Amino acid sequence: MNDQPNDAGDQLAASTSEASLRRTEARSAEIEAQIAKDPSGFRVMTGDRPTGNLHLGHYFGSLANRVRIQDAGVDTFILIADYQVITDRDGTGPIQERVLSMLADYLAIGIDPAKSTIYAHSAVPALNQLLLPFLSLVTDAELRRNPTVKAELEATGDRPMSGLLLTYPVHQAADILFCKANLVPVGKDQLPHLEQTRVVARRFDERYGRVDPARPIFPQAEALLSKASTVLGLDGTKMSKTKGNVLEIGMDADTTARLVKKAVTDSDRFITYDPEKRPEVSNLIMLVSLCTGQDPVAIAAGLGDAGGGGLKKLVTEAVNEFFAPIRARRVELAADPGYLMSVLRTGNAHANEVGDATLAEVRAAMNMTY
Numbered sequence: 001m002n003d004q005p006n007d008a009g010d011q012l013a014a015s016t017s018e019a020s021l022r023r024t025e026a027r028s029a030e031i032e033a034q035i036a037k038d039p040s041g042f043r044v045m046t047g048d049r050p051t052g053n054l055h056l057g058h059y060f061g062s063l064a065n066r067v068r069i070q071d072a073g074v075d076t077f078i079l080i081a082d083y084q085v086i087t088d089r090d091g092t093g094p095i096q097e098r099v100l101s102m103l104a105d106y107l108a109i110g111i112d113p114a115k116s117t118i119y120a121h122s123a124v125p126a127l128n129q130l131l132l133p134f135l136s137l138v139t140d141a142e143l144r145r146n147p148t149v150k151a152e153l154e155a156t157g158d159r160p161m162s163g164l165l166l167t168y169p170v171h172q173a174a175d176i177l178f179c180k181a182n183l184v185p186v187g188k189d190q191l192p193h194l195e196q197t198r199v200v201a202r203r204f205d206e207r208y209g210r211v212d213p214a215r216p217i218f219p220q221a222e223a224l225l226s227k228a229s230t231v232l233g234l235d236g237t238k239m240s241k242t243k244g245n246v247l248e249i250g251m252d253a254d255t256t257a258r259l260v261k262k263a264v265t266d267s268d269r270f271i272t273y274d275p276e277k278r279p280e281v282s283n284l285i286m287l288v289s290l291c292t293g294q295d296p297v298a299i300a301a302g303l304g305d306a307g308g309g310g311l312k313k314l315v316t317e318a319v320n321e322f323f324a325p326i327r328a329r330r331v332e333l334a335a336d337p338g339y340l341m342s343v344l345r346t347g348n349a350h351a352n353e354v355g356d357a358t359l360a361e362v363r364a365a366m367n368m369t370y
Helices: 006-013 019-037 058-069 084-088 097-108 125-129 131-135 140-145 149-157 168-177 190-210 252-261 280-292 296-303 308-336 336-364
Strands: 043-048 075-080 116-119 183-186 222-225
Touching: 006 097, 006 190, 006 280, 019 043, 019 190, 019 222, 043 168, 058 075, 058 097, 058 183, 075 336, 097 116, 097 308, 097 336, 116 336, 125 168, 125 336, 131 168, 131 190, 140 149, 149 168, 168 183, 168 190, 168 308, 183 190, 190 336, 222 336, 252 308, 280 296, 280 308, 308 336
Parallel strands: 043 075, 043 183, 075 116, 183 222
Antiparallel strands: none
């Protein structure tokens, strides 16, 4: 009996089943072990939308892990997804300022342009040209059932769905496949997006064939599940730029202190680490833990009856001390936009070389070489 999902909708749903998650977690552990032995067999693709300044949720949720993977020797592609800004917005806003700000954050935290390729969506035509053949491989119904599309649409309220938002998962597939990445760091909620990429890769091979009979043009990208702790915002909800509850990587010490004072706690002066019953207090304790490496239970015990004021003081000290060198480096980088632009142009050039080579293979497979 065939128990495999029989269409893309079933495959996307199956990617988040308990059994599938266990398999993905086990495979992620295997991949980590392989990277430790020999990173040369992997290429990672990851990135962000430049919709505002990066914050501590980004840092502890994904950015620090990127530096770790890069420094382990994995070939790393980091996308500044400027085209994806307009999936749910009427304009680009101060896009160049935000792109350079994001680049400054990347470099300040330790992303090394000599080891990682940093590039922008709009600067890599071959990547975006892959959308045309890829769109022929999916149906309207499959896209509308995609959890990523549903979540993005809900986040926009009553805004009508644009064609770009509907095809968002296919654009993400192109992001991964243009450089033939075989590893994507993701959280569990992003697994359906990665499965959509795998579906596109398989269908291209089935429909259009191969240039080299021994291998498909596109690899089946695998997930590297994030082990990072989630950092909530200062109000106890998800850290989000739109909610104004964030601590940005580039904030100065005084601004950090002022915002931490406004953080939500509770009326119990005795500090305990209890994420279920005291999520706001526990979130602040976890932030101290992430910055200092101390156990969160021990941090709470050390605070005792210091109350919310004592906890906030400790958070401020921990965050400002941890990010002081990063922030100092960021100030230097932001003061030299010419250097930032040169880094981006170098990354764009390399991404174009890779993308052009992939597109040439795609055109050959489709008999469109003229």
